[in-house]
Amino acid sequence: MKSKIYLLMAMGSLAIFSCVSPKKLEEEKAKYTELSGNYLALQAKYRDLQDELKRCQNESTARISDLTTRKAALESQIADMTKQIDYLKQNNNTVLNQLKDLSVVTGAQAESIKKSLDNIGAKDMYIRDLQGSIARKDSLNMALVMNLKGAIGNLDDKDINIKVDKGVVYVDISDKLLFKSGSYEVTDRAKEVLGKVAKVLNNQPEIEFQVEGHTDSVPIKSPGILDNWDLSVKRATTVVRILQDTYGLDPKRMTAAGRSQYVPLADNGTPEGRAANRRTRIVILPQLDQFFKLLETKK
Known part of the structure; x- marks a missing residue:
């Protein structure tokens, strides 16, 4: 073209x-x-x-x-949101119906609620009483510690340690104050030391206590003593007999126990640690029966 x-x-x-x-x-x-x-x-x-x-x-x-x-994509999102809205509407109606049910409290229910509140108040008062009793017990323990320290005040502090731990009073006495080396035969100072402790304990007749013998980890080689278990038990029973026979403490208040080398205060690998572990411990036992009586009366 x-x-x-x-x-x-x-x-x-x-x-x-x-x-x-x-x-x-x-x-x-x-x-x-x-x-x-x-x-x-x-x-x-x-x-x-x-x-x-x-x-x-x-x-x-x-x-x-x-x-x-x-x-x-938007249509899919709209469909999902529509389902969620329907679910929320249904759930909201259920909650509203439940609230309507809860808003009506019968006389019996009101009385039950009142009793529950009264019970809570009683429990709260009970707890306060227990706390007060524990505080009084702690105060008595501190007074006992002060009396013991006052009675033993002129002795070497390094050889006697008195403390309170978790509501229990402990009196640790070094073995060199009470016993001859490797033996359960008492020293001349033993009765002086035990006499001071006995005086305080005699003034508290309701107190029960346990006397424990403790050793270091060095095997014992003394005649008539099998091992550290044997030595710790014999030392504990020796102290208990002195407190009973010499100072008149009621044997029903006392318990003798041997702990051998298995409850150390310090490392047995050093001379200082072994010396600290060789001790007689007097444990002032808490008055559990009185505490349980308190629980019974407050229920």
């Missing part, structure tokens, strides 16, 4: 050229050249417009696809 147009234009030009002047011919040639240039420019612009149209179509297709995907 285009070639036919060019042919006709050429034939027309020849016809014109054959009957026009050279000047006119040049003008026509110039117009032809201008028209040809305009035509080519229009063709290029047409191609650009086609490319732009194709690009826009591709972008529109991608945009439509993206919007479709997002729409589907």
